[in-house]
Amino acid sequence: MRAQKITLATLALATGLTLTACQGDDTAASTDDAAPAASSPAGDDGGSGKETQETAATSGDTASDAPEGSGGGQINTGPCKTANLDISSAHGMGEGTLHIAFKNTGDACFLKGFPGVDLKADSGPGGINANRSDLATPSVVLKTGESTRATLHYPANHSDGSGVDITLLDITPPNETHSKTVPTKINVPVTDHSTSDEVIIDPVGTGKQ
Numbered sequence: 094m095r096a097q098k099i100t101l102a103t104l105a106l107a108t109g110l111t112l113t114a115c116q117g118d119d120t121a122a123s124t125d126d127a128a129p130a131a132s133s134p135a136g137d138d139g140g141s142g143k144e145t146q147e148t149a150a151t152s153g154d155t156a157s158d159a160p161e162g163s164g165g166g167q168i169n170t171g172p173c174k175t176a177n178l179d180i181s182s183a184h185g186m187g188e189g190t191l192h193i194a195f196k197n198t199g200d201a202c203f204l205k206g207f208p209g210v211d212l213k214a215d216s217g218p219g220g221i222n223a224n225r226s227d228l229a230t231p232s233v234v235l236k237t238g239e240s241t242r243a244t245l246h247y248p249a250n251h252s253d254g255s256g257v258d259i260t261l262l263d264i265t266p267p268n269e270t271h272s273k274t275v276p277t278k279i280n281v282p283v284t285d286h287s288t289s290d291e292v293i294i295d296p297v298g299t300g301k302q
Contacts, residue, residue, distance in 0.1 A: 173202035173235060175271040180264050182245075182277045191245040191279060193264060195297060197235035204297045205232040206267030208243050212281075212292060213261035213274075221259075221281070223294040230267075233298035244300050248291040250282040257281050267297060 177199030183192050195204060207230065210223040223245060233241045250256035259279045265272040281292075 170200045170202050172268040173197060173204050173266060174199065175266055175269045175273060177202065178266055178273070180266075180273045180275055182262060182275050184279075185244065189247055189249040191247065191277065192242045193245055193262070193275070193294075194240050194242045195235070195266060196240040197237060199237065201234065201236045203232050203234045204241060204267050206230045207294055207296050208267055209263075209265035209272065210245055210292075210294050211263035211272075212247070212259045212279075213263060215258045215260040220263075221292050223292045224290070226293050226295045228295050228299050230296040231298040241298050242300075243297045244295045246291075246293040246295075247279060247281055250280045252282045254283055255280075256283055 173195070177197060179194075179196040179198050181194050181196075183194070184190070185192050193208065193210070195208075207225045212221040212223065214220065226246075235241060245262075247259075257280065259277060259281060262275045262277050263272045264275055
């Protein structure tokens with residue numbers, strides 16, 4: 094009878110050890126099964142990182158597609174052409190001065206130097222060619238619609254004679270070979286010396302604009 098009890102106790106002990114071992118295996122298995130689950134957030138982070146990179150790349154593309162800064166400036170196309178200049182004349186404040194205006198009707202361009210000016214009388218051949226002054230020649234950039242001018246100096250007629258009526262000006266812009274004819278009305282004296290010596294043209298962009 095005692096031997097039977099010992100056998101039963103031994104059996105119970107063996108059974109307990111077996112159950113413990115099984116529970117240990119189940120715990121290990123559960124731990125192993127949980128490992129991938131623990132790595133899942135890392136996988137989610139990796140996915141988020143990829144999405145972030147793709148978003149950044151998309152943002153970069155959007156930035157590159159943005160228009161470049163556009164100011165109000167215009168491209169300088171070089172020297173102004175006669176065809177793109179509206180040329181006119183007006184009497185200055187002082188006696189013996191005439192302002193010759195150059196208005197740009199084309200794309201942005203520049204003027205630098207002396208215009209050629211021929212004074213034509215209302216009758217008779219020939220004319221008076223204006224001489225250049227000693228002033229420096231600035232470079233003047235004209236955007237579309239902008240103007241600059243040059244001043245013509247001529248001797249006013251204070252003689253008792255009728256003088257010579259100048260009614261036309263043949264004006265050639267700086268660096269150009271084509272001219273435009275502009276109406277005017279000035280009177281210069283007839284003298285023993287050459288009147289042309291007293292007809293002087295300043296460069297464009299000088300004086301009070």
